[in-house]
Amino acid sequence: MSRAPRRRLVPAYLVTGGRQLTSRADLDRLSVLTLADAKLTETPEATAGIGPEHHRLCALLAPGSLSLVECAAHLGLPVSATVVVAADLIESGHLQARGPVPRAQEIDRSLVERLLVGLRTLR
Amino acid sequence: MKLVVTGPFGVGKTTLIRTLSEIPPLHTEEAMTETGAGHDDLAGVPDKTTTTVAVDFGRLTVPGELVLYLFGTPGQERFFPLWEDIARGALGALVLADTRRLGDSFPVMDMVEEQGLPYAVAVNRFPDAPTYGDEVLRKHLDLHPSTPLVQCDARERRSSVEPLIALAEHVLTRLPEDRP
Ligand SMILES: Nc1nc2c(ncn2[C@@H]2O[C@H](COP(=O)(O)OP(=O)(O)OP(=O)(O)O)[C@@H](O)[C@H]2O)c(=O)[nH]1
Numbered sequence A: 001m002s003r004a005p006r007r008r009l010v011p012a013y014l015v016t017g018g019r020q021l022t023s024r025a026d027l028d029r030l031s032v033l034t035l036a037d038a039k040l041t042e043t044p045e046a047t048a049g050i051g052p053e054h055h056r057l058c059a060l061l062a063p064g065s066l067s068l069v070e071c072a073a074h075l076g077l078p079v080s081a082t083v084v085v086a087a088d089l090i091e092s093g094h095l096q097a098r099g100p101v102p103r104a105q106e107i108d109r110s111l112v113e114r115l116l117v118g119l120r121t122l123r
Numbered sequence B: 001m002k003l004v005v006t007g008p009f010g011v012g013k014t015t016l017i018r019t020l021s022e023i024p025p026l027h028t029e030e031a032m033t034e035t036g037a038g039h040d041d042l043a044g045v046p047d048k049t050t051t052t053v054a055v056d057f058g059r060l061t062v063p064g065e066l067v068l069y070l071f072g073t074p075g076q077e078r079f080f081p082l083w084e085d086i087a088r089g090a091l092g093a094l095v096l097a098d099t100r101r102l103g104d105s106f107p108v109m110d111m112v113e114e115q116g117l118p119y120a121v122a123v124n125r126f127p128d129a130p131t132y133g134d135e136v137l138r139k140h141l142d143l144h145p146s147t148p149l150v151q152c153d154a155r156e157r158r159s160s161v162e163p164l165i166a167l168a169e170h171v172l173t174r175l176p177e178d179r180p
């Protein structure tokens, strides 16, 4: 069973404008991305300097929020490139990101106990 | 909550995630910088190449309003730097094994241990593979008595939930009491 590799439309280094790092180092694979304000997308000054990948990400989020890793899969972009595109859009005010829920450091006994109870109902 | 599903090539990682996930498994690309081995150029600078590694992603909503995110990450040693990055903040890892080549799971078990990530071993039963009792498998896999071992069929939902339960129980034994 083999899956046809999906061809990327634009090389990753072009999508990110050659930058490797993002100002939003805190963006995580499971960060939830949400369109901040649909109107922003319409104003010319807000869309200046944003590329087709940025538009695709906004379009993808129009129906609702998605985790960053899911956006990457749907856009056919590497996760690292998606981080940069998302960071650009957060900076320009198009997107909002919130951390994964729950955060890693919030894993405690009561949470894992709840998980166990839930998993056992799936038996 | 994040969980890593790992193991050697063709052991059933994608199958397990497909079975458990409520969304069709998503195929993501992770970019990893590799230092070419033995390909040092004339200036003595090792050539670096960026490899993209396919990682499966699935999502399982558990009753009680919890969401489990499953990251199917290849267990080959050359992917370890990426693995470490993906595993950060994970609840634990499920290491898959195949009875025809148990030893293939050793490097990834070593790596998970090194990172201090709790893990359970799930032996994926293939019809043409020999079956063994748990005790024999534990011995061959050289498992610590506290490491859970579960035999499962990655194509079956109920069977695939069992290793998750074993892993969650194991994680629980390692967590300190909650502060009131
Ligand atoms: N009989 C049987 N076949 C299985 C089982 N799990 C996986 N397979 C088959 O084994 C093959 C490999 O499974 P995958 O899920 O693709 O394995 P993988 O670990 O994702 O493989 P890579 O991503 O290539 O490393 C597929 O053809 C599956 O249909 C199982 O529990 N029983």
Ligand SMILES: [Mg+2]
Pocket: B013, B014, B015, B056, B072
């Ligand atoms: Mg696979």
